[in-house]
Amino acid sequence: MIFSPQSKVWIYQSNRKFTGQETTEIQDILNRFVDQWTAHGAQLKAKAEIYHNYFIVLTVDQEVANATGCSIDSSVRVIKEIESKYGLDLFDRFNMAYKINDEVYVAPKEDFETLISIKKIGLETTVFNNLVQTLEEFENKWEVQLQDSWHKNIFAEQLNA
Known part of the structure; x- marks a missing residue:
């Protein structure tokens, strides 16, 4: 289809x-x-x-x-x-999903911030932009590097530390 x-x-x-x-x-x-x-x-x-x-x-x-x-x-x-x-939580928008070595991980916002602070996550880490609205956006802008996502603005302080 x-x-x-x-x-x-x-x-x-x-x-x-x-x-x-x-x-x-x-x-x-x-x-x-x-x-x-x-x-x-x-x-x-x-x-x-x-x-x-x-x-x-x-x-x-x-x-x-x-x-x-x-x-x-x-x-x-x-x-x-x-x-x-x-027993899932499918509505918590403060859970951040990211990918390292083709493995997907989900972490609460605070843990994600910590991972950035200790340099486990950086600007080139793949993150998931769940804010996409259309199929075209999903196909092209869902899995993106952190530097190309809204995550960069939210976590700017940790990224620049």
Whole structure:
């Protein structure tokens, strides 16, 4: 299925890595959800994917039908159900995800600051920009070096120390 580059994207980042079994079960829940996901009775052209066993990415091609308030609320309910069932935190925006040697890690903001201070994380470290809005941005600006992300401004003090 081909999606428009302007398709809307929502990213939910877990506070911990999903196990293999959890990934399979969560993907099944997501598949069932997107198969019946509608907005005002119109079927949404949507997909749900899990990346790096940490991220749930929902995509809706708005050229087919727009996600509306009610349909977005239904997606949030499914994410909250997953969160509850598996003991995850998928809504904490103060958890920072980064990649070192192709391995993804998630750390609370304070620990991330410490890792910068002790030079375990630097300007060239890959971070995840979960603020991307479209499929095109997701494909080109989701995994970026810290120096090219909003993280650089938030952690400027630690980076310049």
